[in-house]
Amino acid sequence: MAAVDLSSHPGHLARRLQQAHYLLWNTMVSEEITSPQFAVLNALVAEPGLDQRTVGERVGLDRSTIAEVISRLSRRGLLDKVRDPADGRRALLRLTEDGVRTHRRLTVRTARMNQVFLAPLSAEEQVQFFDLIRRVSDAAEGLRNPAEPLVGQG
Amino acid sequence: MAAVDLSSHPGHLARRLQQAHYLLWNTMVSEEITSPQFAVLNALVAEPGLDQRTVGERVGLDRSTIAEVISRLSRRGLLDKVRDPADGRRALLRLTEDGVRTHRRLTVRTARMNQVFLAPLSAEEQVQFFDLIRRVSDAAEGLRNPAEPLVGQG
DNA sequence: GAGAAATAATCAGTGCCCTGAGTAATTCGG
């Protein structure tokens, strides 16, 4: 008899939040293009010609995941991928016409979805919401140095 | 030139938050048992003998995902799965000795991890954090009725 | 210039997450 209350566990809350977002995205934005895919399109609208690794860095996707996402976008004809002539290791990415159009179309819908998603919060609360989540995420990212985990006895 | 700022997109933030949590969980809690797996163990500590569907409901996992998670926990010998003699459709779940021990061990580590994870926030902010995320998630869950999406007319 | 270190991408493997379709068992309606 030592069950805990998951509703006080940030990880559990974070997962539920993302699930909720996933559902809303599917109904209000697109069933074809996912949120991470849109993030990649967006990064390439901002900075055309980025290499794969940097795009991943911009949108917060690791090397394996970004490779898969890009492969899908490429298969759908939303972006082109060419070897960097100056550095044969890199793959340079650029949106196609269709990719740009898709990004533009989804941008509108995404804004609408965000409004609905955040509707339960007041304007001030929305600011708080972003601030708190960002601070927690940033801090945890900064901890990516296992050094001595489980030291306990802390 | 119409790239948006992803840091103002709750979905993007939610994904980053979960990633950050995933990383911290891996280093501070367990590399074997994942957070969703712990949630299932926890649900069965609270209510032994639940059926699979209900456990999924308790922890927020759909029918397919809960089946996979339970299959893994069962393979590891952390829970037993038996057909309900009273209703042959149901699979009743119960933790093994090892499952209970694992839950107890991880409970301590999870509490420690949550402290580290939330450390960047003051006590009041932590309360806000939970409140805001919960309200947004709950509201979005309540929206799971597509009825007439994209009404916009925008 | 050749070997070593570093870097970008790929591949294999594990796990989470969802939908739609299919199967087995129970319950409901006539």
Next chain:
DNA sequence: CCGAATTACTCAGGGCACTGATTATTTCTC
């Protein structure tokens, strides 16, 4: 009682996310 609807679970398939190992290319160092 028997067929129809419902319910619990399974299966197939697509996508996200991470790690560790491998490959190709560039850069660093002697």
